[in-house]
Amino acid sequence: MSRPAARVVVAPDKEALAVAVAARLLTTLADAIAERGRAHVSLTGGSIGVAALAAVADSPARSTVDWSRVHLWWSDERFLPAGDPDRNATQAREALLDALPLDPATVHEPPASDGVDGDDPGAAAARYAAELAAQGEGAETPEFDVLLLGMGPDGHVASLFPGHEGLARDESSVVAIRDSPKPPPTRLSFTFGALHRARRVWLVAAGGEKAPAVARGVGGDDPSSTPAAGVHGSLETLWLLDAAAAADLDEA
């Protein structure tokens, strides 16, 4: 299936970027619910991902979304005890989710290291994969209306790191990562197979330290060197950047 070419949208700074991502997310969720009666969103950890959620919390337009119809997922999670401040889900709850009228049954937080599987990331990954499949209507995962992805300076997305063996794992939608180069070492991550089940992929990045990886990602580098280059939505792939992160892109 051919996928549309990636597009780039640049905001002047990190604050404006977070507000712009929030506005785009609210409109897209409201449209998805109007069309299909529900929306599936995959959230991301990282500074700009959390800042965008805080901007949703601050937006009066957040009341245009029927949050009881929104399914929330995470493309990766740090495998730590529930409620740990370093968990992406904990940060999302504090930035936004605790303030929303969500149905707890649609908040699909990845398993924690003190959950029913105990400190067994392999079993936790399998459990999260089964939860995704239960919402997949016959597929391994639901089709995400929006897949938000932060990106590290090395070009990693979710917890798929350059040159790491986790990149090649595609036997399931979720993989356990045991030696992440970014702490903490143990994580759960979507595989590329799951990342490809998105209508819209939005790669969000701010700051000059991301500029070289943004240029490689937009330029279509080998995904084993720059994993961000390997993720595309069926309807759109958007790079949502601040000016510093866009600094190494060629002028069109």
Ligand SMILES: O=C(O)[C@H](O)[C@@H](O)[C@H](O)[C@H](O)COP(=O)(O)O
């Ligand atoms: O658990 C994590 O660390 C993230 O999910 C990770 O993939 C993150 O999104 C990027 O590393 C960008 O993070 P920053 O925006 O903080 O640089």
